[in-house]
Each structure stands twice: as structure tokens, then as C-alpha cells.
Amino acid sequence: MLEVRNLTKRFRGIPAVENVSFTVRPGEILGYAGPNGSGKSTTIKMITGLIEPSDGAILFQGVDVRRDLAAFKRRVGYIPEEPHLYPHLSGLEYLTLIGRLRGMNARILERKAEDLLALFDLRDHRFSPLASYSKGMRQRVLISAALLGDPELIILDEPFSGLDVSAALLFRQLLEQLAQRGKMILFSSHVLEIVEKVCSQVVILCRGQVVAQDSIANLRNLLALPSLVEVFSQLTRQEDFTVRAAEIISVVSR
């Protein structure tokens, strides 16, 4: 179980994330939604060790992850929002590097990397440099790398970005099956329709603070709204976009 307790991050005293708490249980896909700048990526960067929290704790299986961060990260698969990759490496070389850093057996790693690339339709490109990959191909490489070590916790930051329809459908199926196998999945996304379809629970973040945390069905019932999009709009008090859309049209038609 991943437990985030009162997690806070301040930049020069200004809180970007404040007292955020949530739990991801085995077999659960927890949606993590919020508008741009609400602190989603900051939370995820704190969990993955990219930045250090100002306050609060992250517990994995009841143990503070900071006690042995490397051991925690060995049990985590992470798909970042931006496809940060070494462009001079090929897809196969990248997976091999990640597998080796995870201390995987060479033979198993080789077979797993080849098979994953084949299953994600990257077999023909496995020797090409990542610089030549499309955004969707890079995203598939990142997904393969995140799953390579059979992690217990999977952290996804906008994982559907760049994926085509068939890859997105495959990935959605994959997430469901991974959850059925008892994996913990933290799913951060702007695309609320996907969050609604994929996740069982949702945490909604606004200006660095949790404004709602429940199952999607409960939130809909509680606010008497038909969809997560409307629940989200209500909770995060979005501006009236019809006015802004009209302004854009007036600029375009000048």
C-alpha cells in the first residue's frame, strides 16, 4: 500500500502542494486529477524522488520510503509526463539500461525487452535511435520501461499522451489486468473521460490542495452531476470558457 501523508512542497515559502494525503491500495487504480498548475506533477515528482518534500511522509508498505529510496524505486514503475529519453540510444538499448539499473538478470532482461518491444509494435524500430521515434513510439518505450521490472506500484503521469487509438485501448486493458493482479496504480491525467473509465477512486486537486477524494460514482451522486467533467468543473470552479472561446474567434477572424 502506498500512503501519502500531509505531503507539502513549498517553493521559496509559497506552497505548491499543501497537506496532500491519499492512499493507493493493491488492485486499485487511483485517479489523480486537477487543472494545470494544481500540483499533480509536483506530487508525483516527490513520490518518485525527483524533488524532496518540504513536509509530510510517503509510506510504502508502512515504511517511510526515504529510509531506502533506491529499494522503493526498485518496486516502482514510472511513466513521466514528458518523454525524457536519451535520444542517442535505441529503444532496445534504453530498455537494457533501465533493466540493468534495476539489477535484472541479463538473459531474462534480454528476452523481456525484446518481447515487450514486439508487443508494443516497436520490434522493427528497436535498433533505431530514440531521436527518430514519434511521440507515440516514445510513450510506448516509456511504458515498456516502466513495466520491465514487474513493479508493485505503477505511477503514470499523462500516460495516454501521444498514443493512437489501438495503443490506448491496449494500454487501458493492460492497466485493468495489472490492477486485477494486485498492482497499485496512481494515474494522473487531465483527460477526465479517461480517468472516469479507468479509475475506481479519484483524488481531485486544486491549487495544491485536495478538494475531493472518493469513488467516482460517489462523487457524482454526492454532487448530483452526470459526469466527472462536471464534478471537476464544480469543484475546481473553472471560469466560463464560452467567453474566452468567443474572444479567440474574434482574434482569428481579424
Place this chain on the structure above:
Amino acid sequence: MNVIERYYLHTRSPFAELTRFFFDGLLRPEWMNNDGSFQTRLIQIVSAIFCAGIFFPRELRRTYAFLHTLPAPGRYRAQASSDWMLAMLLISLAVAVWTVMQWRSLFPSGRDHLILTPQPVTRGQLFGAKLAALLIFVTLFILVLTLTCGFTLPAVATGRWELRPLWLRAAALLAGSIGLSYFLCLALLALQGVLMAILSIRWFESVSFLVQAILLFALLCAFPLVSYLPVREAVATVPQWLDWFPPGWFWALAERIAGSHDPAIVRLSHRAEAGLALAALIAATSYLISYLQFNRYALEIAGSRSGPLMDWSAQFARLFPSAQGRGVSEFVLRTLLRGRQQKLIVVLIAGIGVALVVDGWFSATYVGPRYRTASSVMREAVVSMPLTLSFFSLLAVRRAFRTPAALSANWIFRFFETRAATRQELNSMFLTFVLVAGVPPIAACLLIEWAVFGRDAIAILLVESLMMAAFAEYLFRNWCSIPFTFLLNPGRRHFIQSASIHLGEFTIYSLIGGFIVLQGTVDHSVWILQAAIACAGALWFERQRRAAICDAPLQFTEPAADAIEVLRLLD
């Protein structure tokens, strides 16, 4: 797969894995092609230096044989000692140039942080591996450069006036060369580390590049200047300025190891020890600060918050009548101004040109007058200057624009590709190249040409402009791509082959061309003939260039995945 390769590729620990990964990265830096050619070129260059280390001392054998026949050992000792200092200077300059070229790889980068930190490695492993890879690489590089020279130079100097054993002299020279190389490498590492520690990420990128470019320029210019240093006087008298000249410290260290007890040499050698320790200390401290501040990469972004005071690219693009031409010209200039790899390549190649010009000036000032009249040597140097500078700047721009950068921008040009638009785009791109790289070097020389040749300078620059135009047309005659938006084709030529071709081009364009221009000052009809030939050449190559534009669509080379795969399978 041989035993060494198997051992190298075997997985042991995350630290070893990261070290190997960073070591590989040093062999294929991003400012070069990513097709492994840098590795090949590095091996070629190092092999050439290695061979030079064997053959240059052979040339010295005759000199030393003569010196050993003299009745007194004074001249022999001065020659041997100054050769030591020169050898150490050249080796350490090569190491310094390499270190500056690897400027961005000296510390773990923001990308390393974003990719590797979420993996099960500690920050200590990450930094340790980077430092280990760097030190292993530098050590191998220094050893390859110093070993041959370190043994062959003392060996050829052996004779009746040399009383010290060969092994002692070899060890002393090696210690001095390795110490100086490490000192320069660590000093550069420390400089980069201090910049990282004191600047925000927003400022660091631009300031760090500026420092890198200045250093690269200075080091390239330092290569030819080494031969003008008063080394023989310096080793004989040990003047005060050696106190502020690090190569002098390490030369003194070598002399002390070889048995010298001269108080001035001992004092200088202590400076070498202290300097090396200080450089190592500052480098280690800056590494530690970088280690502690590593999280900044996830928080801060590079770039400017405010727009430029003057948009030079947009102003420049106004020279082009068509919208497509303006678009391409602006795109080319902006990418050149902001593309780090492209700027680095331009600085590297144009820096060689500037180094040759500096060499020419020093030669005219210090060496030439001994053999010819000062004015004739000066006139030669002045005439060849615009040609040399324009040759290297055009070559630099061409090379820089062959480096792929923003492949994702392909679609913009593909989307709007029509035959008419393509022609305008490629023509305006060629004109941009000429106006950016060809015209400024020639214009910059106007005043100095006027000072030396008076009114003739106008005619000289006119002829040289025509020659530059012809050379530019020749250089870009097969160019059918928008810069940056294509993948690099695998090198068609061997590095040495390319270098030989460019040497031939340089000889014809700058040396022979400059000589003929100089003849024109005596007989003006030579200029008319030369201008006519340059015009004819320019028109001929222009026809070739325009025909290539008409015949072919824009080159958007797709990844050569299939070819690479076939090659790997065959392997």
C-alpha cells in the same frame, strides 16, 4: 564477442552500469552525429597524434645528434628542456580542447536527473558514476597522448651530454605531462562547477555556453601560438612570468623529478603541486555542491522571461521579398542563434580559421621579416585573411546545418512544400548562408585592407567577394534540404578523406587565390582575369545548384532503420 567486450558488457551493479553508460556517452556526444562516427573519428585523431608522437621525435634525432657533437652541453640542455615544455604544452592543449568539447558532459545534467533519478539508483551512485566515467576517459586519453611522446622524446635525446638515465627522464616527462593535463582538465571542471553553483539554471545555460565558446576559441588560437613562445629563453633563465604560467610549473616539476635542484625550478614545481591540489579541491567541492543542488533541475527552467530588445532575425529576413523566403531565413537564423550544437560546431570550425589567421599575423610579425621584407609578408597575410576567414566560416555553417536538431519541425516544411515555394525557400536559405558566413569576414577586413593597400583594397575585396560567391556556390551546390529538419545521412567520406579534400579546397581558394590577388597589385589585368574566372565558376555552380532544386523535392531523410538493422544482423 571477445573476452574484453564480454567483460565490458557484463552487468555487475547499478554503479558499474551507470559508469559504462556515461563512458559510452563520452564516446558519442550529441554535438556529433549519433551514428557512432565520433567514436571512429576520435580513434582516428588519437591514432594520428599517437603516430605523431612516434614520428616527430624521429625528426628531432638529427638535431640532437648535432648537439651532442658540440664541445659544450649548454645548447643541448636548452634544446632538450624546451622540447619538454613544448611537448607538454601541446599534449595538455589537446586534453583541454577535448574537455571543453565535453563541457556539458562534465557534470550530471538535468536530463540525467529526470531519467535516472526515478530509477533505483542513489544520487551518490549517479554522481560517482559520472565522475568515474569522466576520470577513466580522461586518464585513457592522457595516457594515449603522453605515453609515446613520454618515451620517444627522451630516447632520441640520448647522447654523450645526457647523463641522466632514460627511465628517469621518461618518468619525469610523463609526470609533468600527465600533471599538466590533469591540472587543465580539473581547472575546467572546477570552472564549470563554479558556474553551476553560482548561477540559476535560467542563466547557467547561456553563460556556460559563452564560456565554453570563448575557451574553445582561445585554445584553438593557442595551438599555433605555442611555437612563438620564447620557450628556449624561458627554460634557460626561468623568468618571473613563469610564476603565472601553469605549463611552466609542470615543466619545472618534470625537471625536478629528473634531478634539477635549481631553487627557481624547485619553487615553480611546488606551485605545480599546489595548483594541482587546488584544482582538484575546487573541482571536488563544485561536484559536491552540484550533488546537493541536483534537485534544481526538476524545479527550474532555462530561458528568458522577456523578449529581446531587437529581433535581429526578423530584421534580417526583411531582405527577402517572398514570405516563404523570409520564413526560412528567420528560421535558419533563430535556430543558429539558439541551437547549442550548431553554435558549437561553428565556433570549432571558424575557430580553426581564426587560429590560422592569428598564426599568419604572428608569422608576419616575428618570423617573416627575417627572410623577406616586412611589408611583403604583411601584404600576404592581409590578402589571405578574408579568404581564410570566409572559407572556414562557410564551411562551419555548412557543417552546422548538416547537424539534425528539430526533426519534429519536418511537418511545417512538408506541409507547405510546393515546387515554387521550395525554390524560394532554398534560394533564400543559400543567400542567408552567404550573408551570414561569407560576407561578414570579407567586410570585416575592409579597414585593414585599406590601411595596407589603399584604394586597391576596393578592387581586392571585390575580387575576393566574387571568389567567396563562387566558393559558396561550390560548397552548397547539392544542397536540397531545409536545415535541421532531416536526419543526418551516414558519413559518405572518411574523416581523413574529408579533411584532405578541405585542405585541397583551402589551398586553391585561400593560398593560391590569395597569391594571385597579390599579383594583381602589380598587374591589374590579373584581377580582371581572376574576377572573370570567379564569375564563371559562380555561375556554373549556381546552375548546378538551381538544377538540383528543380529536380528533387526537399530532402527529409527518414531514419535509416532498415539499413541499420540489416547491418546489425549481418554483424
